[in-house]
Amino acid sequence: MAEPHQEPSRPTPSTAPVPRLLHDTRTLAGLDSARTGALWRLAEPGRQLDANLVHLPPHGAIDRHVEPDLDVLLLVVSGDGTLTTAQERQPLTEGCLAWLPRGSGRSLAAGADGMTYLTVHRRRPGMRILGPAAPGAAPPS
Template sequence: MAADDDGSPTRDAADTPLPRVLCDTAELLSLGGDAPGGALWRLAEAGRQLDANVVRVPPGGRVGTHTEPDLDVLLLVLDGEAALVRADGERPLRAGALTWLPHGSARGIAAGPNGVTYLTVHRRRPGMRIQPPDAADRLRPGG
């Protein structure tokens, strides 16, 4: 989607990054039911501290219930309806609903009859790091 001018990183003379337009969500939403399922847009700028995605879940589709152990996530419904699946049941979401998904919480999304498109934003995950050979032991049951 649209970025400033030619899409190249925008910097001033001191090599300081400048704010810029990254995506026109109205244009993404104009695809309506013709939009494919999955990520329609991803934040991919170098040096960023955040990750963000615009995701489309087609009618009746689901994002399975899972637990994010490390990251809080903000989810903003841009279009459509869905159910937020929580440990204590489902909560309805519609366009405009801004939802906090705290780390450690179990959550899933069940799209409504017309599907749902939403924006997620969270702190960027650190890259893969070389670990000592015994580091994997902490990931094993009883480790």
């Protein structure tokens, strides 16, 4: 006799994740303009997304790079700057939303007042630690 079909378990109201406010980004965007790097990171357990609020100081830059695996959304929260791709230079101002498709080369440069922006992308899978390879085994792909 065949086993009856069972529906996958769903979170009950008491165990389901609850939407909530994480931060007021206006308080971070107004910090010391010389401060550089991530001002805030999404760190909630069990999340499927990663997000970072990043600040570039006046005339600061992120050199050309390629993200091979992930599409990224970039939202300028304050300040201004330039997105440079292989095809063109695009001005970025407060409120601009840019899509950075995986495999695309790009660089960012902040304007005279610096630039603070939010990036959002799918979370990278965790790193795996592999045991020693057997003699003569092919390297992992």
